[in-house]
Amino acid sequence: MENTLNKRYDIHKTFEYNKEKGPFERISDKNKRIKKILWNYWIMADFFWYKTNLPIWVAAGPLYNEKYMKWAAKDGFEVITWKTFRSIHRLAHASDWKYIWHNIVFIPTTKINEKSIWNKVVWSLDYKWKIENMSITNSFWMPSDTIPEWLPSIVRLEQYAKEKQKQIITSVVWTPKENWTIHDLALDYAFLARIAEFTWSKIIELNLSCPNVSGAEWSIFKDIENSLIIVTNTRKFLHNSNTKLLVKMWYTYKSYYKDFMDALSPYIDWIVAINTIPMEIIDKKWKQALAWWKNSWTCGKAILDLAVNAVANLKEAKIDLWEKAKHIKIIWCWWVMDAEWFMRHIDAWAEFVMCATAALFNPELPLEIAKYINKNKIKKII
Numbered sequence: 001m002e003n004t005l006n007k008r009y010d011i012h013k014t015f016e017y018n019k020e021k022g023p024f025e026r027i028s029d030k031n032k033r034i035k036k037i038l039w040n041y042w043i044m045a046d047f048f049w050y051k052t053n054l055p056i057w058v059a060a061g062p063l064y065n066e067k068y069m070k071w072a073a074k075d076g077f078e079v080i081t082w083k084t085f086r087s088i089h090r091l092a093h094a095s096d097w098k099y100i101w102h103n104i105v106f107i108p109t110t111k112i113n114e115k116s117i118w119n120k121v122v123w124s125l126d127y128k129w130k131i132e133n134m135s136i137t138n139s140f141w142m143p144s145d146t147i148p149e150w151l152p153s154i155v156r157l158e159q160y161a162k163e164k165q166k167q168i169i170t171s172v173v174w175t176p177k178e179n180w181t182i183h184d185l186a187l188d189y190a191f192l193a194r195i196a197e198f199t200w201s202k203i204i205e206l207n208l209s210c211p212n213v214s215g216a217e218w219s220i221f222k223d224i225e226n227s228l229i230i231v232t233n234t235r236k237f238l239h240n241s242n243t244k245l246l247v248k249m250w251y252t253y254k255s256y257y258k259d260f261m262d263a264l265s266p267y268i269d270w271i272v273a274i275n276t277i278p279m280e281i282i283d284k285k286w287k288q289a290l291a292w293w294k295n296s297w298t299c300g301k302a303i304l305d306l307a308v309n310a311v312a313n314l315k316e317a318k319i320d321l322w323e324k325a326k327h328i329k330i331i332w333c334w335w336v337m338d339a340e341w342f343m344r345h346i347d348a349w350a351e352f353v354m355c356a357t358a359a360l361f362n363p364e365l366p367l368e369i370a371k372y373i374n375k376n377k378i379k380k381i382i
C-alpha cells in the first residue's frame with residue numbers, strides 16, 4: 001500500500017493550520033461496522049473498569065483538539081489520548097514564521113540502534129512511503145492552548161465519550177520557567193492533573209519524557225528522586241483516590257526501569273513507553289530538516305529494535321519486582337501501522353498497544369485489525 005496524499009495531516013502546512021482546518025476529509029463513523037465484525041471473534045482487554053474487544057488506542061500527540069479526538073473515536077479507536085496539555089499557551093515551532101518549515105517528514109527506514117542514536121539521517125521531500133515500511137520524524141515543541149481554551153473542551157469531550165462509550169486519557173506536562181525548583185515543577189504537574197480531574201478526567205498521563213523540547217524539560221524521567229516528587233505531589237493534589245495515573249517514559253535500560261518502578265510503583269498505575277528516538281535529520285544539502293532543533297525525534301520502523309529492547313527491559317524489570325509492580329501494566333507505545341504488526345505485539349505479551357503515527361497516516365487501522373481478527377478467527381483475552 002503506497003500513500004502520497006494524506007487527508008488527516010498536511011505535512012506541507014504548519015501545525016496550527018492543520019489544527020484549525022484539518023482533517024481534510026469527511027470521516028464516517030466505523031464503530032457499528034467494527035462491532036459487527038468483532039461479534040464472534042475478538043481480543044478482549046480490561047482498561048481499568050472498562051472492557052474492550054479491540055485494544056488499539058491512540059497515544060498523546062496526533063489528537064490536537066476536540067475535533068481530532070472525535071474523528072479518532074469515529075475511526076474506531078476505543079481509548080483516545082489528548083495531545084499533552086500545558087499550564088501556558090505555547091505555539092508549535094514555525095507557526096508564526098514566514099518560511100514554512102516542516103513539523104513532520106518521512107524518513108527512510110535506516111535501522112537505528114543504540115550506537116546510532118543521534119546519528120544523521122538524510123531525508124527528501126519526494127520520499128515515497130509505504131505504510132508497512134515507514135518512519136517519520138517530528139518536531140512540534142509540544143504546543144498547547146491556554147487552560148480556558150482546553151478546559152471546556154475536555155468537559156465537552158467527556159460527555160461525548162460517555163455517550164459513545166469511549167475512554168479518554170488526559171496527558172499533561174510541566175513548563176519550565178527561570179529559577180524554578182523541582183517543587184515548582186511538581187506543582188505544575190499536580191495543578192494540571194487536578195484541573196484535568198475537575199473536568200471528570202479519570203485517567204491522567206504525566207508526560208515525564210517529552211523529547212521534542214529542550215534541556216531539563218525532556219529528561220525529567222531520568223531523575224528518579226525528582227520523578228518521585230512529581231508523582232507523590234500529584235497524588236496529594238488529586239481528590240479522587242480512584243483517579244488513575246500513567247507515566248510516560250523513554251527508552252532506557254532494565255536496571256533503570258527497575259529502580260524507577262521500585263520507587264514509583266505505589267503511586268502509579270501504568271507505564272507508557274517508549275516515545276521517540278533522537279536523530280539529526282538533514283536534507284541532501286545538509287540543511288537541517290525540521291524547525292528549531294538540530295535533532296528531531298524519530299518513530300516508526302526505524303526504531304523497531306530499540307523499542308522491542310526497551311519493552312523487554314520493562315517487562316523484565318516488572319517481573320523482578322513482581323510483588324510491588326504487578327499492578328503496573330506496560331503499554332507499548334510505538335509503531336503499529338498495520339494489523340500484522342498489531343498481532344505481533346499481542347503475541348509478544350503486550351498488555352496494551354498504543355499508536356500515534358497510525359492515527360494520522362493509517363486511520364483505517366482499527367477496521368483493518370477487526371477484519372484481521374475475524375479472518376483469522378482469533379479469540380483471545382489479554
Ligand SMILES: Cc1cc2nc3c(=O)[nH]c(=O)nc-3n(C[C@H](O)[C@H](O)[C@H](O)COP(=O)(O)O)c2cc1C
Binds near residue numbers: 207248274333
Ligand atoms: C505527530 C506526533 C505528535 C506527538 N506529540 C506528543 C505529545 O504531545 N506528547 C507525548 O507524550 N508524545 C507525543 N508523541 C509521541 C507519541 O505519543 C508516541 O510515543 C510515539 O510517536 C511512538 O508511537 P508511534 O510509533 O505509533 O508514533 C507524538 C508523536 C507524533 C507522531
